[in-house]
Amino acid sequence: MxxxxxxxxxxxxxxxxxxxxxxxxxxxxxxxxxxxxxxxxxxxxxxxxxxxxxxxxxxxxxxxxxxxxxxxxxxxxxxxxxxxxxxxxxxxxxxxxxxxxxxxxxxxxxxxxxxxxxxxxxxxxxxxxxxxxxxxxxxxxxxxxxxxxxxxxxxxxxPAAQREAIGWLIGSVLGADPEITLGEVDALQIPWRNGRVKFLRRRQVESAHKVGRQIHVWTINDRDEMVELLDLGVDGIVSDRADILKEVLMERGQWA
Missing domain, CATH: 3.20.20.190 (Phosphatidylinositol (PI) phosphodiesterase)
Known part of the structure; x- marks a missing residue:
């Protein structure tokens, strides 16, 4: 990517x-x-x-x-x-x-x-x-x-603004061209979930990557959720628990 x-x-x-x-x-x-x-x-x-x-x-x-x-x-x-x-x-x-x-x-x-x-x-x-x-x-x-x-x-x-990110999420489900829906932005910065409803699936991450856009997710403070998102291939995680996020990345050999 x-x-x-x-x-x-x-x-x-x-x-x-x-x-x-x-x-x-x-x-x-x-x-x-x-x-x-x-x-x-x-x-x-x-x-x-x-x-x-x-x-x-x-x-x-x-x-x-x-x-x-x-x-x-x-x-x-x-x-x-x-x-x-x-x-x-x-x-x-x-x-x-x-x-x-x-x-x-x-x-x-x-x-x-x-x-x-x-x-x-x-x-x-x-x-x-x-x-x-x-x-x-x-x-x-x-x-x-x-x-x-x-x-x-x-x-x-x-990164995309809130309305632009929502448009991309909807478009990714409907099969819209991600290059068009993402336009001028370099990345998406989106929440991981709304209650129990998760916004991201692997196909959405891959869709963004195909057109050279990164996906950063906020605000993730739970270790298991960090691992799940990294397994999906997200490019960035925003966290209040910088200590936990560092531990997870070091365990995975992904700490820069």
Missing amino acids: TTRHPYFDNQGFPIALAHRGFSLEGLENSMRAFQAAVDLGYRYLETDAHGTQDGVAVALHDETLDRTTDATGEVSNRRWDSVKVARIGGIEPVPALEDVLGTWPDVKVNIDVKGVSAIEPVAKVIEKTKSHDRVCIGSFSADRRRKTLKLLSRPVAS
């Missing part, structure tokens, strides 16, 4: 993505969590992005500070000076995306553009850090993804 972008070069091994870094203490998307994943040997991190009122890209999942920090309010309505003093879990500062990309220049980062506020700030950070070859820019919204990519001077990797 071919890949379209250097981001996917992982020595032929499945890509292990540390979901919001790695923390068993609720410190998601903190520099401590990202460092913990890197210390485990991870070469791929997953994070999210919003933009502040003054145009700083922030590595944070929610549009507000309420759930994960000791502060409140929407990130897009606050200036960076007031966001950076918020503490994740009351301990760790909210990081700027530039710090994530700049601290580990050899690590690749999957960035989910969570809101319109993040479009220009994310593009500016990628341009400033020249991270084009080591980022994957996705979003639940194809429009947000396209607008972000349009602002970049060089191509970056990008």
Whole structure:
């Protein structure tokens, strides 16, 4: 199977993505969590992005500070000076995306553009850090993804948005040409299941591979499910349990 972008070069091994870094203490998307994943040997991190009122890209999942920090309010309505003093879990500062990309220049980062506020700030950070070859820019919204990519001077990797992925899943059942249904994207990033209903079968993985697209599955924290998906031939797994995923890949001789 071919890949379209250097981001996917992982020595032929499945890509292990540390979901919001790695923390068993609720410190998601903190520099401590990202460092913990890197210390485990991870070469791929997953994070999210919003933009502040003054145009700083922030590595944070929610549009507000309420759930994960000791502060409140929407990130897009606050200036960076007031966001950076918020503490994740009351301990760790909210990081700027530039710090994530700049601290580990050899690590690749999957960035989910969570809101319109993040479009220009994310593009500016990628341009400033020249991270084009080591980022994957996705979003639940194809429009947000396209607008972000349009602002970049060089191509970056990008996965299908939610509606595009659903279209591909339906098309794969109906026998549609995957090249047409996948179009401009390099990969699919999809959930493994909805309750007991599994989205993936081997024929779907093979269909994507025939047209040079990767399949990454999120968010898998169960050892048996990791093994089942790797047996299906998926190209990447996003996990909160970076420790377990590493153990599984090492046992299989698939740890990069």
